[in-house]
Amino acid sequence: MSWKLRHAGSPKFIEGLSLAQIVEGLADDKFSPSDEVLGPGDKRWLPIEAHPKLEEITAEMEEAQNRVVEGEDPEEQRIDMNPLIDVCLVLLVFFILATTMSVLEKVLDIPQSKNEKVGNVKKVKMEDIISSTIMVKAFKDNGRTVVTIENKPVPLEELQNHLDSHVKDTRKLELLIDAQGVEWETVVAIIDAAGGVGIKKVQFLKHGGGAPAPKP
Known part of the structure; x- marks a missing residue:
């Protein structure tokens, strides 16, 4: 379940990203909240800060960046994203497994014959x-x-x-x-x-x- 990302209004985009990679990119300032994303099943591009799956995370990051604690080491002001990334990876694995099971159910959902005698198969x-x-x-x-x-x-x-x-x-x-x-x-x-x-x-x-x- 990959995501696409681009600068606002740009025709060029990056694809093959996971939700966890986008969150990590935001934390490392590789991506901007104004950059646009297109998630699995999305019909149109949305800014990262306006996407339903990312707006809360973006708001928390901006709040943390704007919060100035006097005398606090800048390194201590950074949000520890490791737990969030772990959760995202667990969710990603869950969705991959769920999708795989759904595909297998479609392919393998073959009605079983009530007649077990092979000789009675109709040609x-x-x-x-x-x-x-x-x-x-x-x-x-x-x-x-x-x-x-x-x-x-x-x-x-x-x-x-x-x-x-x-x-x-x-x-x-x-x-x-x-x-x-x-x-x-x-x-x-x-x-x-x-x-x-x-x-x-x-x-x-x-x-x-x-x-x-x-x-x-």
């Missing part, structure tokens, strides 16, 4: 699948992830828009995913895009001979 013809589902493939081509809808390449970030158009044109509300050798994040992005356009049933194509599974 479905590929023609029947094609006529009732939308086929989305994800694979690697020269190290680059390629996603297609019905064999037509589409950018992953525009997948939901293309799926929406396809659903409206074909009235199909089932999705068949053929994912080989790609990261789990790509598979989850496809599932999220399908859910965003109202597709309720998502299936995975299993290749004979053991095709490469999505990479963790």
Whole structure:
């Protein structure tokens, strides 16, 4: 969950920062409260001093800087940020674990068969699948992830828009995913895009001979 930071109004920004790094940068005067940040899920840039997650910390720092204690060593006036950084790191680890669990739940939430007899598995013809589902493939081509809808390449970030158009044109509300050798994040992005356009049933194509599974 990375943050972006820039000087107010500047087109250039630093990315890949954590909340703890921004707090530490403020404490070391590397960043100014007027610098702008864009946190995970934020829609617009906000000054550090106005961001809901940083305004209280910024106010405490400014109050400490403005507080002049006569005869006190300047080093003693500095706020000990170590406990706050420790808390931020613990929260960061918690959110990373929570996000990972959420992703795994989406990917691994596969209904269990009530019939344990392997011999009773129903065989479905590929023609029947094609006529009732939308086929989305994800694979690697020269190290680059390629996603297609019905064999037509589409950018992953525009997948939901293309799926929406396809659903409206074909009235199909089932999705068949053929994912080989790609990261789990790509598979989850496809599932999220399908859910965003109202597709309720998502299936995975299993290749004979053991095709490469999505990479963790």
